[in-house]
Amino acid sequence: MATRKLNVRQAITEALFQEMRRDPNVIVMGEDVAGGAGRAHLGIIDPWGGPFRSTKGLIIEFGPERVIDTPISEMGFVGAAVGAAMTGLRPVVDLSFIDLLGCCLDQVMNQAAKMRYMMGGQVKVPMVLRAGYGTTTIPGQKRGGGAAAQHSQTMYSMLAHVPGLKCVAPSNPYDAKGLLISAIRDDDPVIFFEHKFLNSLSGDVPEESYTVPIGKAEVVRPGKDLTLVGIGRMTHVCLEAANLLASEGLEAEVIDLKTVSPIDEETILNSVKKTHRLVVVDEDNPVCSVARDVAARVADKGFDYLDAPVKTVNAPHTPVPFSATLEDLYVPQPPQVIEAVHAMLGIGARA
Amino acid sequence: MATRKLNVRQAITEALFQEMRRDPNVIVMGEDVAGGAGRAHLGIIDPWGGPFRSTKGLIIEFGPERVIDTPISEMGFVGAAVGAAMTGLRPVVDLSFIDLLGCCLDQVMNQAAKMRYMMGGQVKVPMVLRAGYGTTTIPGQKRGGGAAAQHSQTMYSMLAHVPGLKCVAPSNPYDAKGLLISAIRDDDPVIFFEHKFLNSLSGDVPEESYTVPIGKAEVVRPGKDLTLVGIGRMTHVCLEAANLLASEGLEAEVIDLKTVSPIDEETILNSVKKTHRLVVVDEDNPVCSVARDVAARVADKGFDYLDAPVKTVNAPHTPVPFSATLEDLYVPQPPQVIEAVHAMLGIGARA
Amino acid sequence: VGALDTSKLLWIYERMVTIRQFEDRFRQLVETGRPLGSGHLYIGQEAVAVGVCAALEPNDWITSTHRGHGHCIAKGVDPRQMMAELYGKVTGTNRGKGGSMHITDYSKGMLGVNPIVGGGMPHAVGAGLTSKLKKTGQVVAAFFGDGAANIGTFHESINLAAIWKLPVVFACENNHYAQSTPVEYSTAGNNIAGRAASYGIPGIAIDGQDVFAVYEATSQAVRRARAGEGPSLIECETYRYYGHFIGDNPSRYRLADEESHYHDRDPIQLFRRRVIEEGSLNQAQLDEVDARVAALIEEAVEFAESSPLPEPSELYTHVYGE
Amino acid sequence: VGALDTSKLLWIYERMVTIRQFEDRFRQLVETGRPLGSGHLYIGQEAVAVGVCAALEPNDWITSTHRGHGHCIAKGVDPRQMMAELYGKVTGTNRGKGGSMHITDYSKGMLGVNPIVGGGMPHAVGAGLTSKLKKTGQVVAAFFGDGAANIGTFHESINLAAIWKLPVVFACENNHYAQSTPVEYSTAGNNIAGRAASYGIPGIAIDGQDVFAVYEATSQAVRRARAGEGPSLIECETYRYYGHFIGDNPSRYRLADEESHYHDRDPIQLFRRRVIEEGSLNQAQLDEVDARVAALIEEAVEFAESSPLPEPSELYTHVYGE
């Protein structure tokens, strides 16, 4: 079948359509996932299609029983999804912003994640929690500010910590579609992180349904001198940094982590075995982050491969500031990656 | 002034009494912190004194306006503490179990932690959130089971991740009293982790008021061959392991981390500079844990000191099981620490 | 009693007695130093669980609280497997991995004891969604305590069930205390049933010691639910005879008068008196049940004691599927 | 109008007009490509913020929502600093670190715009606790939307304020929509004011376009609060003229009839008509306010445009104290 250019948002929409057609147990829930609920008789149907428009059109094909607008009751509807998943449905919940985890953590961490285990394997909780994360900063582009401290967080580190959850963070439309289909078919709760900046990123996406495996990282640029591991948007930052490093004569291998839980240690260790050097780039706050987790794994299992300190590049240990001038500094960018590489290699800052 | 033996629970109670006497703005809130609220006229006063009895007696001295029983409304009363802290009080909130963070994360992570920053420094949120954590397992002691998956978690890794919070986890009565007094006087929100197993641990505590600084680790046993970093109960596990290692001729330096946010890098790096080897022992689940965070910092800033892989010992990536036979295996114990040391040193398992 | 035939009456009595004896035995085991965990005893509240479940079909669902042994037994969970679970044995309902606070038997429609207060209520909404979407006709009963009426999930869950007209029966067990906190302190407004008005659904406060009253009110709510008319809220006034957990001494925060008032209104004794007075069952029939249940509980303890512990490898299984 | 003197009437008018002009200007700036973020416009709801704040003292507190510009201006926050905040400038209320969704002026008793729906309500409870414990007599008004009436904090906060008899006025701005979701879909029960009964507190639904009605109802609630009698709930029926945020087209989910109904009931026009009809203020007085405000808003834009951005070091400050 054909391949077209879709952006990440469109790829997600396509995955939802295909899975809802395939399996009548798949339902979509969340605030304004269609919008204007209860007003079809007034000709109002699907006016929003989700906070980022990625559920647009679903209600037309699947109706309001399977595309369910919810009130602002995160604990309630995420918990309802848990109950629905336990009893035979496969809910795909749109949480709008991952920051709203604050309003439903119990159902995610204590209920969904632990249910199968606590119950000794009697139940499964096949649900997907989709959530936008990250900032949309474009350094140097003049604008007042971003979405600030409560609508720009990354937060996958907190959820990767939780046993029983899987967490994916695709960096491109192809993976977004394939990972979402995998997530929907997965019998465990999967948190699907959608980077707000990447939503409009375009790329080749096959028309047919396909899966991208959860738990597998990918070498997206081969190299021999050092390994850069990126997550989501940071994969692109790593690729840009790799281009710049190439002009210095350094061939960086870039790995797109794709899944932050479970982490694909093997792919990373194989790379570091070859390159002997590692920098992990992560948009999340640094403390107890995925970046430091990966660094620690390599400092243990890959210690003998290492020729240099393991470096991590994260957002700072601060909330996300509003002012664009500060937000631009908050999000890691290629220069910081290059700085980390130089520090790792003992190369002094260039004059 | 004199020093007596107190257990951790008593040390906490004493800190609360002393701080409430010192500062009329200090209040205590939580479910059954006194208990039986509204029934003083029936002769019922203070029947519970908190889930672990650590607020017992406070209401007698300070009355129901400052010792406030709350309904089961975690988001509401933690949020009320945030509002009270913003407007001039210094609430000490008893959350009973850290697992209940699931029901109030928004107020902790999005509100309390970020308030000062989002508001450009206009406000402070001087509050303390006390919470029991961990399991009470005593390996080999026959018993049916523990408190299982939703009442035994450790979870400081998730909160150490959050900028704006401070997190402390004392391992003994002296530090419990001193750190709680520091936490109450601190102008930032502090999460005070009380290990359920340690509540009954006894030790010397001065009668007078004193502080233990937040953000400082302590070398609790000097050694030259390797460094063991422990947190809370794990400090004791490290000390036991160090004793066993001594009989193998290995002198382990043991560091009690005490504060998990901010982490005292300096004390750890100084130790590793001397010992060249590091094992971090942490009762929390491994992924994105404090243990791996510490390991990553050392693999970066202390790489040149290291002569061996950095090892971490954590609970497994599983929920906490009920059955004692499984719970005993869940919590790291000295044999696992020794195993990690052996693996680090390339010493094969002994026959 | 009216509409209930002998076998149903015996069913009700047996389940109430099973709860009572199961927990009495468990309590004795704990108090006499058997190495078990603690637990939240349901004794005193039997008429609620059994009255509600008597109005349900076997394939209907329930969600529960931390005080869930009674709900489990009422819904038909095997006391042997329950006891084994309390012992942390692999033959337990949850393979010993859940314990008292997580007992679950999916095959019986028992969706889990749930010790996060209010944590189970949204699951009932979700099960209701499944029932509605799959048109199975199943009803869900969500048990919760008076203390749970003040947590956000109470509000969110009832509102969701109401707007979606889901087949959920919200069954509040108002035993007057949340730990040591009296309901009149923690709970603004007149009563919990009255909060139903906020959601435009029926709310009724009934005598939770009277299993017939509970059965009647639930039956009505279940009819409404199955007819697609949405949820109801039933507040059952009841009492726990023991402390919040085994080891808690309730006389520190409860009044002796109040305690004896409820002991006088013991749900099992009320039932016995009524069926005997009305001539629907006789003493011998009831005593026979008592004896049968006693044997079952003995068997449950023996089963639990003699069952194997989970293998160490169980620590790592069931975290994820496959 | 009755009890209100000329200066109070002018105060009310000025604040309503300031909100309107401030936001109109901001909207134009955004829509004409000025590099600013988006924002949730308050226009159409001015009578609520101003009516409530007219009944408060300067040292009383308010908590707010994501749609908070109006609350800020009504409580006396300087529009220049607000505009600078929207521009991300260091001269902003929050040094440019908060933006539209976090504007705060502690010195004015404005405890923060708060874009977590329901997130500010518990803060009002906490401020009420402070007032009660310190016996300052301060009252707290908690603004929230119709959508917020379905989140757990609504329930928990009102219950807490009620049992503790705190001086809190819960002011619901029912503008009929939460994003594109109509209130009649999301909200079970008859109305939001009716939910007050669950907590045994007064609940009243009023015309939120009529600043006098809002002022009157709030004044009564404030009297009650200051007398130590506890909280009240006021549901103000109102409407937002624009989309959920700048860029959202509300005609996709609202009916033209409804929109024009509320445009006919514009709070500023209603006020003008009424005071002129009743002879309390004249056209010239009102026009003078319009002009003064226009100048102020111009000044605010100039102030914002000419103010410096935060220094890079600001990224790291105010995370912790000291």
Ligand SMILES: Cc1ncc(C[n+]2csc(CCOP(=O)(O)OP(=O)(O)O)c2C)c(N)n1
């Ligand atoms: C969300 C949450 N908050 C607090 C607790 C601690 N806790 C366990 S049971 C309980 C009391 C519950 O009271 P109620 O709902 O009336 O049920 P009852 O114990 O009376 O059956 C509390 C506070 C908890 N488990 N979960």
Ligand SMILES: Cc1ncc(C[n+]2csc(CCOP(=O)(O)OP(=O)(O)O)c2C)c(N)n1
């Ligand atoms: C807890 C939470 N859930 C969802 C959102 C996304 N959101 C922002 S505003 C809004 C609608 C709020 O509606 P309402 O309370 O009626 O206020 P209005 O926008 O009408 O002023 C939603 C869903 C949020 N910010 N916080």
Ligand SMILES: [Mg+2]
């Ligand atoms: Mg109760």
Ligand SMILES: [Mg+2]
């Ligand atoms: Mg609204």
